[in-house]
Each structure stands twice: as structure tokens, then as C-alpha cells.
Amino acid sequence: MSEYDRSLTAIAARRRRSRQSSARRQSFQSVQIEENKCWICMGTDRDTQLSWLRACGCSLRAHESCLLRWIDESYRSKASSRVPVVCPQCRHPYKLRNSSAPLLSLLGIGDGMIQRIVPYVTFLGLSASFLITTTTYGVHAIITMCGPELGDSILNTPQPWGWRIWVGLPSIPIGLIMSRGRQFDPLFLLLPSLLIRPTLFLNPRSLRPIITPSIVFSLFPWVRLGYLSWYDGLIRPIEHRWDLQLASSPLSLANEGERANQAQAGGAMETATAAVGDRADLARTVVGALLLPSISSAVGSLLSRYSWFSSRISTPLYKNLLGGCLFILAKDAVRLLYKYQRLSQRKTRRIVEYQG
Template structure:
């Protein structure tokens, strides 16, 4: 044939049958609105462009079908998609791919490590990580009072609580305990703990010295009326209320950004297992109910080239992004990085507070205890004979007051120390907000890319003309 010969296209067929929805259309028909048809491969299959795009999006969100999502099921030709991809979306996609690779590598090394240090090794590693996490979150000052670097000084409960810290951080990211702040296990265990024996002896020697006896007698009892709020109050009340408010308004922001509408019965944070039996988390934000995926495909097949609602494209974008961010290594690694992230963000806030009086007051920054001895843990009843001089009824009332003050405000030693944990918790909250906003931005860009897609149409070049029913 001559190179100038015009090959027939999909518009030259007498009868066109969409291989996705099986709808037929004759060349004499003029549907309203008109439906775009494409011939995207090297065989005789043709389809509605809208049906084919919906089929591709559904396949890409399924790990079992994603590999062949852009291949013709009959001849295996690779489909060519043309869309608008901004430089920022490419950067986000590249970074996400890198993190996905690092997550896979983390999975491999973690599994190898678990096999190598099984049993006693796991306990030792968990205990060491628990001590590291505690030190990162409460700061060196309180860590040296409560534990020190020498395990021989640790109280017995440290050998139970410390190994549970990494487990609690990982479980905090599951749907069962997703409402709990990852560092609650750290906050609720240690504020009421007494200093280790070595530090206890130093405090006792100082406060029982006659030169300091008068100062001890006028010291205050532990109080629940402190700022910042005590770790127990913060963990049991402040965190749940804050998370509930944040979840509500971030959901509203998500709907506004994606142009979607809330649907009843949606969950905002959902755990799923993919085909590889790997857990992953995703933000749904009311875009689509979990059982609506099949209904979407049927509607798209019935409507042909009908205009898709933002709701459907947003759900497709969310499913596509979810497929590329699921990784066991990324899940575990992200949980174990929480103490380090908290410490880093807390240090950033500490540096900023040097330039802001209000921020310094909010963070309740106090001078370090180095240079003077810590406050007596239970005020004037810590190391002298005041307790023995009280009657039975007054002893019972005072005991209740000491217990209540220690539980809600922590001991005097804890309350008078620099609250590193508070600025670390605030910093972690700011990090979570920033991460969610970046993820939402990535989701919005993915949605825009899906909306700009169309399938490249091809002529029937290379196909026997006799096989075609031409006009």
C-alpha cells in the first residue's frame, strides 16, 4: 500500500461494540450526548473511552490486576495514556515510589532481623528501643531521674513496660487502637514513678540534711492544677477531644478540596489487607463506601461516556494512591520513628520559643535541674517525720491527696522539671497535621491527573481490512 493511504478508524465501522460494557452503536445512530469511541490497540477491539478509563482505574487499584491494567486483554498491546501531569505531581509520585522501595527494603531487613534475634534477642531489642523511645520523648533530665543509662538501676516494672513500648506504637496504627495517641503508653506509665534508687539516695541525703530541713518543711504537695496538663489528663481527655475535632474539620477540608460530598456510614481511617496479605491504612474522608466499587463499574458501563462525578474520580484517585502506599515495612518503620520525630519537632519548637514569649509560656519551658537538686517527690512528707506525727484520719486524707496529686499532676519532681514531653507531643501533633495536608495535596493532584486522562486513538493499520465491517 502507498504511504499516503488513509487507514480506516473507529469512526468508519458500521457497528461498534464496546468490549467493556458490550453496548452496540451503529454508524447511522446519533446518541445524545455523543459517546467517544477509541481503538487503543492492534486488534479489532473497540470501546467507549469512559468505560475503558474506568476499567483501567479499577484495575490499577487492584494489586492482582495492576500489572496488566494498561494491556489489551486480547492482543496484549500496551495502551498509551495522555494526561496532564504537573511537575509537583511527578515529584510526589517519585518520592512516594522511593518510600515504597525503602518500605520493601525495611520489610526484608526486619524479617531477617526477627529470625536472627528471635526469643531473647527480641526482648533485648524491644527493651533497648523502649528505653530509647522513653528518653527521646521525656528528655534526658527526666530519663536520668527515672531510669539512668545503667539497667542495674532500673525498677522492676521497667523490664515489663519498656519492651511493650514498640508493640504499643505499632498497635496504635491499627483500626482497633487508632483513636489512641502513639505515645500514650509512654505518658501513662512513668509520671508517677519514683526516681531510681541512686537518685533517690541523693534526694534523701539532700533533703534530710539539717541545712535543708527547713526548706523541706515549707515545700508544696504534688498538685493536679499545673500547666501543661498532666500526662494522664493529656492522654485520657485532651487527646481524644482534640482528635475528634481535628478529624471532623479535616474531613470537611478533604471534601472541599476534592469536590466530593460526604456519604453516610463512611470511616475516615480504614485498615485493609491487599492480595499480598499486607496491612495498609488509607484516608477515605467520606469519598466512597467500601461496598460501592462494583456499583461504580456497573454505572460506568451503563452510562458509556457520561460525565463522571467528582465523587467517582476522587474515590478512584484515593484507591490508586492507596495501592501505591501499602507496605508492611512502611507501616512498622513509620510507627517506630514516632519518638524520633517527636523529639525532632520538640527541639524545633524549643528553638522557636527563644524568639517568642507566648510560645515559651505555652510550652512551659523551665530551666534544667542541673545545678540544684530536684524537688522532693511528695513535698514535706517525702523524707522527714511529719507523717508519723499525724493522726490516723489525717493520714488517710493525706494519703488520698498524695495519690490523687501524683496521678493527675505527677510527682513534684516530675512537675518541677522541664516538660520536654509536652513540647514533643505538640510537635508530633503538628507533624501529623503537616503529613495529612501533604497526603491530601497528593490525593488532589492524583485526582486532577485522572480527570485529564484520555485514551490515544489508533487507526486499524496492520489489520486485515476484510475482518472489519466498514461503512
């Protein structure tokens, strides 16, 4: 082979190597372009000059600023910031590194302690508010029922209040509300004896026992139990029979049939109506129980205007207790009268004939 042929062969070989190197560079650049594509903002090297970051071992690439913003949004959507944010493809947890700041760490510890203490402080505040409210109502009930003089002698003791007063006063509104049911009757029979300490005194002249307020308050739960037992044995069956007759009236039966036909369509509305009715009954029970001392005092003051009553009963406590008993009797009598009148009206109902 001549020298000229060898030169042509060398030139051709150099050109092939140059073309292969150029192809490899173009392939590498295309791979780089494909790899450097932010999966968050979909930007590339040609779109922005932001710094790139590889935070996990998968093929996802992202700008550091975009990834930090995405991690912040992920933490805001999580219930707890202690759960690490992971890569959406390979599930590798992203690791964050912050500059050391002792003051910031100290403030963070303090903020965490406050977050843990706040529920307990809230509970203590609500408990203290409940205790103050119930104690204030207990003082009001004592003064209302016993009168100013006897109430002051009970509350203004020379010694600081003992545990009986601190427990007894807040128990008054709770006991009044609970007394509207029969579930706590054994507790009502024992609690006054524990809190009041009933004492019996003898009149030095007649040697007859003096009925003190402590004895009256201790015996009053037994009087209540006796009245309720009498009511349940004699009056309750009659009232229950009237309720059944009112519930089984033609109008009620028609309403029940209509409700059965519309059960699927109006089930949610009936449930809401029943819930509203239960809340109304509960509110009526609570308000009625808490207003009982004031109503008893008002009835006792009304009875005191009659000389035949005030001449026989002069103590405000006994007047108010008797007024409360009369009010309860009148309330039960009015309720029975109302049901009886409704039943009588229902029996006399007739359909008006069409006049056409």
C-alpha cells in the first residue's frame, strides 16, 4: 500500500472516531437533559438556573427550592410533624438538616412543654369554673331556703369552711338535677347524713326535742322517697293508662302509618326531631330543678301573707320547704289534669259533616 493510501485510511479512521465521540456526547447530553427535569415544577436546565438536588436513590430529580416547598406543604397536611416525608416513588424518607441554633432549640422545648400543659390547664380552669358556679348556686339556695339570718349563721362560721361545706354547697345543684330521676335514691338517703351531721336538742322547759334544720334536711330525702313511692303505686298506673289511650288514638295511629310509609325518606328528619325533643326535655328538667329553691321561697312568701299560716310557722326554712312541697303537689296535679282534659277532648271529637 502506498503512502497516499495509508494517509487516506488514517484520515477515514480519525473521522469515524470523531463521529462516534460526537454521538456519545450528544447521547450523554440528551440523558443529562432527561435526568435534570424537576418532577415538581417540570422545569429543566434550559428553563431555570435553580440548583438541583438528589435526595433519594431513584430517578426523580428536583430543584432544592421546589423540594423544600413541597416538604413544607406535606408537613402542613400531616397530622403530626414527627412523621417524615418520603419520596413518592421509592418511599425513601427525606432527611433535613438545619443550622444549629441553641436559642431556637430552647424555645422549641418551651413551646412543646406549653403544648403538653395546655390540656391540663384547660381542664383545671373548667373544673374551677364549675366549682365556683355550683358553690355560688349552693350559697344562693341556702340563703333562699333558710332565710338571711339562718343562712348567714350556716355560712359565716368562725372557723374556715370544712370539707363538708366545700362538698355540700357544690352538691346542691347537682343533687337537685339528679333528684328528678330515681336512679340515685340510695345516694340521697345517705349523703345528707354524711354532710350535715344531724343533731338533736331538747327544750330545757318542756324536755321536747327541738327539730333543727340539720334534722329537717336529713329527713327530707325520706319524705321525697315516700311521696314518690306513693305516686308510683297509686297515680302512676292511672297516668300510664291515660298515656296509652292518648297514644292509641285514631289520629296517633294515622300519624304512625304515615310515618311508616315515609320512614325511608324522612328518617333523618325524624331522628333530628327526636334529638331536639330530648334536648328540650333535658333543658326543661335542668331549669325546673335549679329554679325549685326560688319557686319554693316565692310560694312560702305568698303563704306568709296569711295570718293563720304565719302564726303557726314562723321560721323561713319551714315556710319555704312547705311551699316547695305544695308547688310539687300542684305541679303533679296540673300535669294529671292536663292529660285528663286532653283525653276527654279526644273522646268527644267528631268529624263535621259536609254541607254542600
